[in-house]
Amino acid sequence: MTPSDVTSQQSLTQRLANPTRFMQLSGTLMPWLAGAAAALILYALYLAFFVAPExxxxxxxxxxxxIHVPAAWLAMMGYALIAISSFGYLVFRHPLADVSAKAAAPIGAAFTFLALATGSLWGKPMWGTYWVWDARLTSMLILLFLYFGLIALRSAVEDEALAGKLCAVLGLVGVTILPIIKFSVDWWNTLHQPASVIRMDGPTIHPDLLWPLLVSAIGFSLLFFALHAKGMxxxxxxRxxxxxxxxxxxxxxxASAAAAAG
Amino acid sequence: MIDLGPHAAFIWAAYAIYAVVLAGLVGWLVWDGARIKAQLGELEARGVSRRSRAASKETPSS
Known part of the structure; x- marks a missing residue:
């Protein structure tokens, strides 16, 4: 059987999940992703500082x-990516799924930290405090600790396969935090405002503010994917x-055993 | 300079933290990749290479 016969028998998922093919594909896509991300982020900054009204x-x-809202969205998306990758690793045993979960953790942690830090800096002038132990803020802090837990667990276990499995289990269990974060502003009384963009009845935010926010969110999402590809x-x-x-x-x-025997 | 009102320091601080953290993340990933590539290059220079690559070198037609 030639390599091309083997390739033709593989499913699309299997072909894409081949590490060598991933390296080729990501090597081609990554510069475009990074370039598009940089262009959109610069455009979003222009809109934010020179076009968007007060x-x-x-x-x-x-x-x-x-910058705060895209960071919060990407913090949650990063964990969703880890959960999907963890499922793929536990069920299909594909090492590339484990690679994806491992690469997403520090990037997700960075965006979670940014969401908390920028939220805190927004909270002080608007709420009069940098921090309150309310449901939204506390659940985001738990998400940050979950990311730290995943990173620490992986570095604590020397056996790579075992570390992958343990992190996949933690990744799947931890995904319960995502609906808690999303609906925390509806379920409990919090200082944090309720959802104003992703709502069943449409965004309540004015288009003049919504448009720069969406450009920024797309730009930082592309950056996330470029960083994730680089991490993978x-x-x-x-490996x-x-x-x-x-x-x-x-x-x-x-060789040394053979030399000793000889 | 753009006038950001009485809370300008909070706005600039938020953007500065963002820039520093993301620049650090990009820098770490680029540095990590370069370090691993250099180590792989050293191994290959000593004649250690992947079986698939070694096999393709032995049989260029395959």
Missing amino acids: DYQQGQTVKIMF RNEILR RLRSLTIAEVDRARG
């Missing part, structure tokens, strides 16, 4: 919304390096 209640502090490429190379190093050590041991 909010009638919040004044110029509404400019923080253009690094992890694939790291290659590890297996080559082990092979070299085994070969050296074999």
